[in-house]
Amino acid sequence: MAIFHDRPRFLCPLFLALLLGINLYAQEAHTANAPPPPGAKTQICKDRVVPQLVDITKKAGITFDHLAAPEKKYIVESMAGGVVVIDYDRDGWPDIYFTNAPMVSQALAGVKARGALYHNNHDGTFTDVTEKAGVATPGFAMGGSVGDYNNDGWPDLFITCLGQNVLYRNNGNGTFTDVTKEAGLAAGSSWSSGSAWADYDGDGFLDLLVSAYVDFHLDDLPGFGKAPTCKYRGIDVQCGPRGLRGAGDHLYHNNGNGTFTDVSKATGTDDPGGYYGLSVIWADFDNTGRPDAYVANDSTPNFLYKNEGNGKFSEIGLESGTAVSADGSEQGSMGIAVGDYRHTGLPSLAVTNFADEYTTVYFNQGKYDFRDVSYESGVALASLPWVKWGSVFVDLDNDGWLDLFFVSGQVYPQVDQQPSGARYREPKNLYMNLSNGMFCDAAKQAGPALEEPRVSRGVALADLENRGNVDIVVEDLDGAPMVLRNQGIPGRHWVSFELAGTKSNKLAIGAKLKLVAGGMTQTEEVRSGGGYLSQHDLRIHFGLANATKIDSLEVRWPSGKVETVTNLEADRFYSVLEGSGAVDHAKIVPAVPKK
Numbered sequence: 006m007a008i009f010h011d012r013p014r015f016l017c018p019l020f021l022a023l024l025l026g027i028n029l030y031a032q033e034a035h036t037a038n039a040p041p042p043p044g045a046k047t048q049i050c051k052d053r054v055v056p057q058l059v060d061i062t063k064k065a066g067i068t069f070d071h072l073a074a075p076e077k078k079y080i081v082e083s084m085a086g087g088v089v090v091i092d093y094d095r096d097g098w099p100d101i102y103f104t105n106a107p108m109v110s111q112a113l114a115g116v117k118a119r120g121a122l123y124h125n126n127h128d129g130t131f132t133d134v135t136e137k138a139g140v141a142t143p144g145f146a147m148g149g150s151v152g153d154y155n156n157d158g159w160p161d162l163f164i165t166c167l168g169q170n171v172l173y174r175n176n177g178n179g180t181f182t183d184v185t186k187e188a189g190l191a192a193g194s195s196w197s198s199g200s201a202w203a204d205y206d207g208d209g210f211l212d213l214l215v216s217a218y219v220d221f222h223l224d225d226l227p228g229f230g231k232a233p234t235c236k237y238r239g240i241d242v243q244c245g246p247r248g249l250r251g252a253g254d255h256l257y258h259n260n261g262n263g264t265f266t267d268v269s270k271a272t273g274t275d276d277p278g279g280y281y282g283l284s285v286i287w288a289d290f291d292n293t294g295r296p297d298a299y300v301a302n303d304s305t306p307n308f309l310y311k312n313e314g315n316g317k318f319s320e321i322g323l324e325s326g327t328a329v330s331a332d333g334s335e336q337g338s339m340g341i342a343v344g345d346y347r348h349t350g351l352p353s354l355a356v357t358n359f360a361d362e363y364t365t366v367y368f369n370q371g372k373y374d375f376r377d378v379s380y381e382s383g384v385a386l387a388s389l390p391w392v393k394w395g396s397v398f399v400d401l402d403n404d405g406w407l408d409l410f411f412v413s414g415q416v417y418p419q420v421d422q423q424p425s426g427a428r429y430r431e432p433k434n435l436y437m438n439l440s441n442g443m444f445c446d447a448a449k450q451a452g453p454a455l456e457e458p459r460v461s462r463g464v465a466l467a468d469l470e471n472r473g474n475v476d477i478v479v480e481d482l483d484g485a486p487m488v489l490r491n492q493g494i495p496g497r498h499w500v501s502f503e504l505a506g507t508k509s510n511k512l513a514i515g516a517k518l519k520l521v522a523g524g525m526t527q528t529e530e531v532r533s534g535g536g537y538l539s540q541h542d543l544r545i546h547f548g549l550a551n552a553t554k555i556d557s558l559e560v561r562w563p564s565g566k567v568e569t570v571t572n573l574e575a576d577r578f579y580s581v582l583e584g585s586g587a588v589d590h591a592k593i594v595p596a597v598p599k600k
Contacts (some may be wrong), residue, residue, distance in 0.1 A: 008445035021431040021575050023087060023281040024342070026243060029418070032165065037208050039334070041380065041389075045162070045385065045386050046169065046383075046448065047086075047446050048444075049441075049445060049447075050446060050450055051438060052439050053445065054449075054494055055402070055435075055437060055447045055450040056451065056491055056492055056493050056494055057452040058134060058435075058489040058490070058492070059454060059489065059492060059493040060454040060457075060488070060489060061488050061490045062488045063593075065129060065131050065133065065469075066123075066131050067486065068133070068257050068485075069123075070484050070485055071105055071481060071523030071600075072106060072111070072479060073482050073483040073484070074110070076418060077242075078243055080219065080221075080244065080245035080246065080249070081106075081145075081221055082106075082178070082243075083243065084147065084416075084462075085104060085105070085145075085146065085147050085462065086104065086462030086463050086482045086538070087146075087147055087148020087149055087150075087165075087463040087536075087537065087538030087540075088103055088148075088463040088465045088479070088480040088486065088536075088539050089101070089149040089151060089162065089539060089540040090102075090466070090467040090542045091150075091151045091162060091540065092160065092542070093138070093160060093162070093175055093378055094179060095158070095160075095177075096103045096215050097471070097503070097578070098127050098469075098471065098592055099125055099467035099468070099469055100122065100123060100125050101123045101131065101467075102121070102122045102123075102140065102440055103123075103486060104143075104147060104148055104164060104463075104538075105120045105121070105146055106145050106146055111132060112223055114182045116127035117142040117144070118142070118146065119135065119162075119334045120140060120141060120143060121137065121141075121302050122135045122138050122140050137179065137180065137581075138180055139173075139183075140173055140181050140442055142260030143164040144162050144166040144167070144168050144171060145166050145167035145168055145172035147164075147166060147167065147197065147352070148164075148198065148199060148200070148537070149162060149163055149164045149200065149538070150199075150200040150202060150533050150534050150540045151533060151540045151543065152211045152512065152514065152533055153211060153432035154188070154210075154211055154213070154263070155174065156511050157175075157595060158173035158512075158594070158595030159176070159177045160175055160179060161174050161175050161411065162265060163202075163213065164202050165199065165215060166197060167196045167197075167221060168196075169185065170185065170190060170197050170200075171185050172184055176595075176598065177597050177598045178597060178598065183195065184263070186472060186518050187263070187264070188264055188265055189257075189264045189265045190257060190265055191490055195217050195220055195252065196217060196219055196220070196539070197215050197216070197217050197218075198213070198217065198220045198284070198538060199283055199284040199286075199300070199422060199534060199538050200214065200215045200216070200534060201214050201286050201287050201298070201532075201533045202214075202514055203515050203533060204259075204514070204515055204563050205256075205260070205287075205296055205312055207356075207564070208259075209508060209563075211259055212256065212258050212265075213265065213543055214257075214274065214287070214298055215255045216254045216276075216282030216300050217252035217276075218252065218281050218282060218283060218303070219249045219252060219281060220250040220279070221247055221249075221541070222508075223370065226524060230382070232253065235248075237419070238426070240419045240423065240452065242416075242419050250279060251276075251281050251282075251305070253269065253275045254269060254274060254275060254284075254285075254300065255267055255275070256268055256269045256275075257457060257461060267301075268316075272317055272318050272350045273317055273319065273320065274310055276300075276308070278378045280306070282300050282302050282303075282307070282308075283300075283301050283538070284300070284301040284339065284534070284535065284536065285299070285300050286298070286341050286531060286532060286533075286534040286535040287299075287534060288352050288517070289352075289517060289530060290309070290352060290369060290373060291351065291371065291373055292351065293312070295312040296312055296515050297311050297312045299327070299341060299421075300337055301338035301341050301357075303337050303359075304335060304337050304359075304521060305335055306322055306329050307322050307327055307329075307338055309321050309322045309325045309327045309373070309554050311373060321373060323421065323484050325374065325559070326374065326375040326377065327356075327367050329341065329376060329380070329561055330362070331377035336356075336365065337358050337362060338356050338453065339356075339358065339393065339537055340395045340396035340535075340536055340537035341355075341356055341357075341358075341535050342396040342397050342409065343398065343535060344399075345407070346406065346407040346409070346528070347442055348406075348526060349369065350526070350528050350530075351369040351528075353366065353367060353368050353369040354369070354375065355367070355369040355396050355398065355409055356396070357393035357396045357411050359392055359393075360389075360415070360427060361390075362389070363379050363380070363384070363385035363388050364379065364384055364388040364396065364411060365377060366378050366379045366382050366469050368442075380446055381442075382442060383436070383445065383446070384409065384444055387434070387446050387478065388411075390427070390431075391432075391434070392414060392416060393412070394411070394412050394414065394448060394461060394462045394463070394464075394537040395412050395461065395539060396409070396410070396411035396464065396537070397411070397477065397535075399466050399477070400475065400548035401437075401475060401491055402437070402493070402548065403474070404438075404440075404494075404499035404548055404550045405523070405547070406438035406439075406440045406495065407596050408437050408444070409438070409444055410435050410477060411432065411464070412434070412461035412464055413431045413432065413433065414430065414481070415428065415430075415431060415460065415474050430458030430459055431459070431460070431461075432448060432455060432457070432458060432459075433454075433455040433456075433459075433461065434446075434448050436456060441571065451584075454487065454489060455489075459481050459487065460482045460483045461480075461481050461482070461487070462480055462481065462482050463539040464477060464478070464536045465477075465478045465536055465539045465540055465541050467541065467544075468501065468542070468544070468561070469490075471578065472493070473493070473498075473501070474492070474493035475491055475546050477488060477489040477491070481553065482552060496551075498522070498551065498553055498575040499546065499548050500522075500546075500555055500573065500576070500579065501544050501545065501546045501547070501578045501579070502518065502544065502545045502573055502579050502581055503516075503544045503581070503590070504516050504531055504560065504581050504582075504583075505581070505582050505583065505593035506546070506562060506563065506564070506583045507582065508561060508562070508574075508583060509562045509563040509564040510544060510564065512531070513531050513562065514531050514533050514543070515531060515563040516530065516560055517529075517531075517560070518530070518531075518545055518558060518560055518561075519559040519561075520547050520555060520557075521558075522549050523551060523552025524552075525550070529547065542564065552575060553576075555574070557570070557571060558580060560583075562585070566583065566584070568581075568584070568586065570586045570587055580593045
């Protein structure tokens with residue numbers, strides 16, 4: 006988020022004083038990046054057919070509104086808004102959960118913000134089932150992720166919060182139960198942000214990584230409503246994160262009996278420096294068969310945790326080239342996209358950052374060596390003005406090449422006081438993959454919804470209507486979300502896979518897929534986390550361009566088993582069961598528990 010000239014590493018009374026509005030210091034924000042290189046430019050998608058993204062939120066029956074304090078006096082009031090896609094009833098149709106957070110004044114008065122779970126009706130509409138499901142008020146919620154912690158085949162929901170996080174166990178009957186305390190997850194950071202699940206040690210049970218942002222406690226506030234004390238472009242605004250005390254991250258090992266043990270220090274993932282952690286994602290960055298973890302840190306270097314395979318991790322952010330920008334500057338990192346956008350067989354990264362800092366594209370060159378190709382890929386320059394959040398690699402036009410989409414929105418409503426320059430509400434960004442390592446800017450060609458100024462935060466992907474086109478769900482900080490229906494490109498083919506483990510974890514999180522079709526080889530992974538505090542549909546979608554048959558699908562399961570499936574047709578959804586290949590969907594759905 007905001008980056009200030011000085012970088013105090015102390016707090017104690019300073020943190021509380023800032024929260025109470027005492028004007029101890031006022032600092033001007035500045036860019037941490039060098040000027041764009043000579044000749045840097047953005048290529049516009051002039052002669053390319055771009056899929057239209059249409060706002061269908063109201064038509065879909067989604068009436069959720071995210072609460073928001075008008076003035077954003079406190080940093081915690083600017084950061085929420087993760088969205089979770091979860092097929093909670095395992096009917097093969099993605100459902101949506103929106104997180105919510107009250108204003109600080111409301112939270113101090115005991116007011117709870119209502120999140121919302123929407124059930125997919127299979128006809129393009131959704132029904133609010135929040136109260137019935139029992140997931141209405143987890144707390145001062147930031148974001149969430151999906152995992153099956155007890156390996157019963159029913160996806161569970163984890164919500165990060167200011168205060169205690171919440172683990173909702175899926176009961177398999179349309180309801181959830183809060184099992185946070187009995188699972189051993191009640192303790193931890195005072196303000197958690199991102200979360201993601203993976204079986205880091207290969208024991209068949211999903212473990213949980215949770216990032217923490219700032220050491221913020223509502224109980225420390227004897228009052229509220231004081232004037233802001235920091236400056237952004239000469240305007241009084243909220244303070245942070247610099248000058249505030251950070252909080253360490255937490256890795257929880259799944260004990261296999263419904264409980265967890267905090268192994269952060271033992272594994273080397275505890276962030277002893279207290280960096281400002283936001284989004285988290287697991288991915289096998291070097292095809293070792295072991296999931297590594299990446300953490301986007303705000304105003305501090307990002308982390309890349311290399312999985313050493315012995316229950317330990319090495320933090321190699323700086324060595325790998327993914328901690329800072331090409332000129333060595335720390336950035337205000339928020340969202341994470343992971344994808345093999347160049348068909349190399351290795352996933353690269355795209356990390357969104359604060360205004361005047363470009364979206365960073367880190368190309369994976371292998372052996373944990375990444376290169377900042379943001380300018381040469383055509384992404385950096387046009388992204389500079391915006392405060393950028395949720396980010397995703399997604400094949401929107403089904404040509405077999407991953408495009409890049411990210412959303413934006415300021416943190417300071419006060420910028421609207423300026424006669425020109427930054428504005429609080431900002432547009433969305435879309436870059437289409439040119440299949441040569443470069444992208445073209447298609448935001449203005451994809452329909453008016455992307456140009457509508459909003460204050461967006463989380464982004465999640467799902468084929469909501471099971472049509473073969475990936476749609477986008479965006480949660481905004483202020484007001485209603487935006488569900489973007491992808492109209493697709495006629496004549497393009499696709500295929501989609503839902504995986505289920507047997508020896509591996511039941512949701513097959515961490516499984517790696519290699520698809521060969523139409524002369525192209527594509528790779529993808531079943532991942533938890535990413536975007537910005539959000540969760541995508543766990544099904545894997547591949548665009549096939551003109552190909553009508555799949556030559557082969559290779560699945561490397563988290564257990565280490567490698568399986569190849571052939572004789573697959575395009576334009577279909579497939580269920581793949583570990584050890585059995587493609588099966589009927591009913592064979593991967595668990596039985597409904599007896600009442």
